[in-house]
Amino acid sequence: MQVKRFFAADMRTAMKLVRDELGADASIIGNRRVAGGVELTAALDYQMPTPPARQPNLALEAELRKTQAQIATAQAELISRAAVDEHKDRQLFANESLVAPELLATPVKASRAQPVAAAKPQLQAAAMDQRALDAMRFELHGLRELIEVQLGSIAWGQLQNRKPQQANLWRRLQRMGLSAELSRVLLERVSKVAEPRQAWRMLLAHLAHAIKTPKVEPMEEGGVIALVGPAGMGKTTTLAKMAARYVLKYGPQSIALVSMDSFRIGAQEQLKTLGRILNVSVTQVDPGQSLIQALAPLARKRVVLIDTAGLPGSDPALRLQLESLASRGVKSKNYLVLAATSQSQVLKAAYHSYKQCGLAGCILSKVDEATSLGEVLGLAIGQHLPVAYLADGPKIPDDLQVPRSHQLVSRAVSLQAAEDPSEEAMADMFAGLYQQPTRRAG
Known part of the structure; x- marks a missing residue:
């Protein structure tokens, strides 16, 4: 039997190392948490080669017998010394009343020390129970991951064979x-x-049907439109495209720009420059200023575009900003700007951070830089967010489109990866489906 230990950051990576090193026939015989990840012990049964006939080595055997005799002598001496020490300790405790009688005459001190001495074993037992509980929890978590990986691999293999x-x-x-x-x-x-x-073809048709787009362009409906989202998603550039698109069609008289971004350096100047180019008024909302009061002079404008600050979800200022946008007096339609270049976890975090202001839909930016549209389309479908605009380049206002669902699907198909995912990736994907018992793969 060949036994080997593997170290990795998580259980799935460790399982992949086991498969690559020992093959699919390897058995997992142990796992434990170590600094920086997990340690997996795997074994592989194989036929042991027949050992060659051993020639006796007389000198080596004589030296071995001499060493064993020395070890036995040393053990006997240690046992005898331990017996002598134990006898001395018994004599010392037997004569304790003669040597230190004042220790027995102080019951108050002994009673004070007794609760402390009794508490120590209880604390130690509680700490040991907690450590045992943590170790058991880790073992169960490791076994669960192990079972999920194995089930995912089995399910993917069965699907390939049957369907x-x-x-x-x-x-x-x-x-x-x-x-x-x-x-x-x-x-x-x-x-x-x-x-x-x-x-x-039917699958793509169902995908297109699942993508919602507004029947009327938001700029045509008018009103207060706010662009929200984390920093770097392209809110200001998208707002500039929307404003230029409207001015070219209807003129600058009935549109106004509002900036709530007082945190990013140069954000106000960037919007003021855009206002001078388009001949559109720009209003700055300072921190602590009421958004309702700032919008009051703009009540006659047909369209008001609000550029918000891209703040992290843990920033207290974000909560105040979203509460002002969600207030009844503002009546703004808030659109979440999502960069198509962002990872799935980043997109999900952005949605959960900004959903409390009430989202009317989303705007996909940086589509021209993306290598895949599946992640951002999946979020829009899963959270029922209509895709209002598609920004696919730096040109203002040319690179701003009103999307159609079948066009988005066609774009996603054209950006798909050239190579199929690996078997390990498919098995891991199927293993993720087993994290909830109600889901079934295939």
Whole structure:
């Protein structure tokens, strides 16, 4: 049997190392938490080669017997010394009343020390119980991850054998960057279609139907429109495109710009420069100033565009900013600006940070720099956010489009990865589906 230890940051990475090093026949015999990750002990059974006939070495055997005799002598001496020390201790405690009688005549001190001495074992036992509980919790978590990885690998293998057409569709959806949950829902709707091309076309049709777009362009409806989102998503550039688009069509008289970004250096000057170029009024809202009062002089404007500050979710100023946008006196339609270049976790964090102001939809920016649209489209579908605008370049206002759902799907297909995901990636994706018992893969 070959036994080897593997170190990794998490359980899935460790499992991949085991598969790469020992193969799929390896058995996991232990796991534990270590500094920086986990340690996995794996074993692989194999036939041991027959050892060659051993020639006796008389000199080595004689030296070995001499060493064993010395060890036995040393052990006997240690045992005898321990017995002598124990006898001395007994004599010392037996004569304790003669040596120190004042110790027995002080019951008050002994009673004070007794609770402290009794509390120490209790504290030690509680600490040991907590450590044991933490170790048990880690063991269960490790076993759960281990089972999920194994189930994911088994489920993916069974799907390839039983339903190769669906397995191919799974790969194509993963190349587009769609999440496992959304892919599962789409595949369930075409599970009865036998012809591969027709199944793919119907799947894309269902995907397009799931993407919501506004029937009327937000700028045409008018009112107060605020662009919200974290820093770096492209809010100010998108606002400039929207303002220029409106001015070119209707003129500068019925539109105004408002800036709530007093945190970023140069943000106010950037918006003032845009206002001078377009001949549009720009209002600055300082921290602590009421947004309702700032918008009161602009009541006659048909469209008011608000540029907000991109603040992290933990910043207290973000809560105040979102509360002012959500107030009834403002009546603003808030659109979350999402950069298509952002990772899935960043997009989810942005949504959860800004959803409290009430989102009317989203705007996809930096589409020209993106390598995939599946992540941002998956968030828009999952959170029921209509896609109001599509910003796909730096030109103002040319690179701002009013999207259609089938155009977004076509764009996502054109940006899909050239190569299929690896077998390990597909197995990990299926393992994620087992984190909730109600989900089924395939």
